[in-house]
Every structure is written in structure tokens, then in C-alpha cells.
Amino acid sequence: MSAGGGARDLAEAGAVLAAEAARFASFGWMRGTSGNLSVVLSRDPLRLAVTASGRDKGELTSADVVLVDERGAAVQGGRPSAEAALHARVAASTGAGAVVHVHTVASVAMGRRKPGGILLRDLEMLKGVGQPAHGVEVRLPVVANSQDMAELGDRLEAARDPRMPAVVVAGHGLYVWGADPRQARHHTEVVEWLLELELTGR
Numbered sequence: 001m002s003a004g005g006g007a008r009d010l011a012e013a014g015a016v017l018a019a020e021a022a023r024f025a026s027f028g029w030m031r032g033t034s035g036n037l038s039v040v041l042s043r044d045p046l047r048l049a050v051t052a053s054g055r056d057k058g059e060l061t062s063a064d065v066v067l068v069d070e071r072g073a074a075v076q077g078g079r080p081s082a083e084a085a086l087h088a089r090v091a092a093s094t095g096a097g098a099v100v101h102v103h104t105v106a107s108v109a110m111g112r113r114k115p116g117g118i119l120l121r122d123l124e125m126l127k128g129v130g131q132p133a134h135g136v137e138v139r140l141p142v143v144a145n146s147q148d149m150a151e152l153g154d155r156l157e158a159a160r161d162p163r164m165p166a167v168v169v170a171g172h173g174l175y176v177w178g179a180d181p182r183q184a185r186h187h188t189e190v191v192e193w194l195l196e197l198e199l200t201g202r
């Protein structure tokens, strides 16, 4: 974030996140007011723009965004979701520049079916998360849900596989990350595709 340009940077981030949210909402991945998206605006100190809580994710504007700190507490703007703390945790621990959290049916169904993690191999689509298409088994971790974001963050960090930019939260949804909002979007679409395949294929 540039010095003195905070409000403008936040509005620009809000516009990007609103467009990303509208896309995911159109896929049915942000039903009701569920899910949230974030983008890192500065590393030191860590500051993220996060979508505002309680809004329809298909109707966000550039103003529906909150600036939060490394604990997910609001620095500027309205009320962030409690899940903002987990976005900050993911950004800090993975070095990601953008985080996507969506409540998809496939992630919840597969988390229920494979509570120990979802094994993936021999799929061309694995290239979409930076993995070889053949010969390597990759595990998409599944962690138990919690309403305590510190506890959920601990579980996510412990379970995370550095080869896979995503974690499934059982009974809840999916966290996915990338270097920027575009890569986080691509990773989300690929991981969701893999989950849908596993769901229908077995």
C-alpha cells in the first residue's frame, strides 16, 4: 500500500474483490451471504482488504470491503467477517497475496467422505495447481471445523501441504490461495473441479 493512498488502494482492491465475488456467486459457490475473499495490500505490517460481512456476494461494490490487520481486526472500513482472521493467517503462513473462501457443495461432501484428506493423481487438471499430471500423488488436506479462528488456523497450518494451495474445512467449505486474485481464482476453480470429479467419480 502506498503512503497516503490507503483509501484509494482499498477501493481499488474492493472493486477487484467485487468482480471476483460476482464470478464465484454466479457459479453458486457463495450462496446467501457465505464466503469471503481477500487480497494482501501490504506485508509489513500485514494488511488485507477483505470483503465485508453479511453482504450478498453477487452484489458487492468497491465500497463493500474492509482493511484488516494480521489478526483480522478492522483497521479501516466496516465490519469484517470473523473469518478475516483466517485469511490473515493463511496470507502470513503461505506468503499468498490473495485468499478465497467459498462454501461449495463438493468441498463439504468430499470433506465428509474423506476426513483424512483427499488423494489425487493422474489427472491433467493437477497442472492447474502446479503439480505433474502423472505419477505423483497429491493430498488435499481436510481439517475439522471450528468456530474458534485461532484453533482453525492452527489446524490449517498443521495440515497444509506446500504442494497444494488449498485446504478443505469439513462441514464448512474450502480455503484456497494464490499469488494474486487471478491465480487464487484459477486455483479455486481447479480445486473445485477436482473435488467435483472425486465426488461424481467414486
Ligand SMILES: [Zn+2]
Pocket (backbone or CB within 6 Å): 035, 083, 101, 102, 103, 172, 173
Ligand atoms: Zn465460511
